[in-house]
Amino acid sequence: RKEVEQDPGPFNVPEGATVAFNCTYSNSASQSFFWYRQDCRKEPKLLMSVYSSGNEDGRFTAQLNRASQYISLLIRDSKLSDSATYLCAVNVDSSYKLIFGSGTRLLVRP
């Protein structure tokens, strides 16, 4: 079993739709969780850190479910510019090592 798993997609949604991605992790000792966005042929950009209480940034909401060992990202009112690959990343034992999921591709159509 991979340490961090994501549905590769693609998720193909119309503008204005709400879309959610999940990311599961296998190590219960994982301590920090992140969502990154990566555009084609560009670097990953930190989108959000995921806190135990959940957090929201505009149209984006991230949640953590420790009992079931997954994190989620909800995007409301999708824009064309949201089309990208969304990578989840997990940090174990407060080390410097981030383990990335393979990414979920989102396509937002007009």
Next chain:
Amino acid sequence: DTEVTQTPKHLVMGMTNKKSLKCEQHMGHRAMYWYKQKAKKPPELMFVYSYEKLSINESVPSRFSPECPNSSLLNLHLHALQPEDSALYLCASSRGVEQYFGPGTRLTVT
């Protein structure tokens, strides 16, 4: 400001060449990283420097040699690479666990 810069943007090198990739950050971050990313795959950690000392080497072949001349600079020296080493090489830095990536160097080994 969360800027990490990398040079060059693109590099083509033969298998007998020696070249270096450079990374710079002026955010006062004490940890710096090298990642390798192949197409449609997540970033894979190669090396971590913490306070200018190598703290993680993910069993990377010796043809890749990292160097951290000071707290703002990180180099990756390349020698006798193979065509399968062609990839996007990403540098990142962090103060804590949140990592910020540079734009990467797209390397082609011929």
